[in-house]
Amino acid sequence: MPKRLDIRLLAPSGYAEDRAACQRAIERLVAAGHTVRGSEVVDRVALRFAGSDEQRAADINQLASPDHPLPDVAMAICGGYGAIALLDKLDYEGLKARFAEGRCVLVGHGDFTVIQCAMLARCGIGSLHGPMLVQDFGAGYLREGTWRHFWQTLEGPSMDVSWAVPEGIPAGRVEGTLWGGNLSALCSLVGTPYMPVVDDGILYIEETGEQAFRIERMLYELLLGGVLKNQRAILLGGLGGQRVSEYDNGYDIDHALERFSHACGLPMLRGLAFGHGQDKWTLPFGAKGVVELSNGHAVLSSHRYSHVGVTAGA
Template identity: 70%
Template sequence: MPKRLDIELIAPSGYAEDRAACHRGIERLQAAGHRVHGTEVVDRVMLRFAGTDAERAADINRLVDPGKPLPDLVMAICGGYGAISLLDRLDFDGLAARFVDDSCVLVGHGDFTAIQCALYARSGIGSLHGPMLVQDFGAGYLRENTWRHFWQTATSPRTEMSWVCGDDQRDLLVEGTLWGGNLSALCSLAGTPYLPSIPGGILYVEEIGEQAWRIERLLFELKLAGVLDNQRAILVGGLGGQRVSEYDNGYDIEHALQRFGRSSGLPILRGLAFGHGPDKWTLPFGAPAMLSVVGGAATLTASGYRHSGALAGGPPAPA
């Protein structure tokens, strides 16, 4: 009998504008046999946020309570903005003590990057950069590959993903700690105690709605802040929403990445779908990983990360 999970919803950032998607996502998770808790967070609204700072921080700090069993999964409902204002309110020592011997897994992407970085930097807690309730599980059309890879990664100690990164990508074999997330969120933590120092890392970045020059500037911000020192490769996910203006004179995201690649000297790989966008792989933040490229075909494997135990291959994807 496949294991069914207890899933706790949290809302650390923006409020869920699409309530129909919320309910659709909850129903899909329940139809797969999972128990979904914390559904009241989908109805909280305060300005552009899913509640006050105190309410949103309390969603996470409640995990410290020894009188309440930890869920198998803690899932952010959506991104937006607001997670950074919670960081000074989180009980990192309590979370570290509570999670040390437990398999509870946190998952999200976008603005949730700030929480993931802070948890790793201050509590040593790894997490999953993966799908969320509204955009993914509640989408009008559920992407089967996204669903299946998430459950496989969330419930086993090893995951693998392969993609085509182009014939112009030189062959490569590197090992390091897999980490990263939304580019703007990462840059917002530079110079703070909430951005982890990860020598020998394999950094993944993604963004949505930022122009090519802005992407290049954010990457240079990480470089000049020393964040990229001793990184071994950068994986670039979706960078949707760019517009090329007349003033750009043809300058686009390809030029931005080429210019930055020459300056940084780091291998920059594209083609892996994660973060914003309808299709996404699930990446274990903080996991030991190996990245190989042979003939333009890339493979990323990660293992030894926090997971929720065997799920017998994961539930089938609902319609």
């Protein structure tokens, strides 16, 4: 049974188009015994965004203010686009100081990736790459595995997931810092002070609705931009939504990944369920992790990440 938590909603990107899903999600969280605050962000609309840049940045900066209680969890309501416009407006020093004083876990995926990267790069604050209010907890059919794994990971202090891997992948073990998220969001930060410098990293990547050649091009952007330097491995989640045209001559996502694996020289492992898929695991962002391969299975585990039992910067 999850602990009773104080959950604050954030809307750093697009607005919540499905209001019924928002209400359904809030009701589920409350029924589970939690307090949900910040529901006013659900009703904000400014063009395609959930309010002005200043309003959306203020939601996050409120976490730095001693005038407001620090919640246990700060959860993004949905993704879309818009979080990158907030990065120059955030109070990183205030956030770093406040998160050092108390526990608060940031949660989201998709466009929220840029917030997670900036918080790690500028404040050293870890987070959880996990479900969001609208599409996950507000779905007409609540995915039990997603719900259960989120609470298990959130309460910590350890998590692990396992999945089958194709035959022929040799046994082995990789240790490093877990981080990553949406591929296009990561690429938008290349060359900026908001891209974390992660040594000995285990980078996880997912994307949706992008053609295979665009996936390959964005991967090259990370490689040529120096982001993949000192990474130990790349874990791939969903990369669906491609169409193979006559011009492609059979070139598809499998070819794109095979070509890139030769170029980057890093182990690349597919099958990690996170991000935009309906069923997803909650993954630590900015914490140490281990990937072990044996007998046709991969196991990803992590300890001492940001969860409700420790401060988010620990």
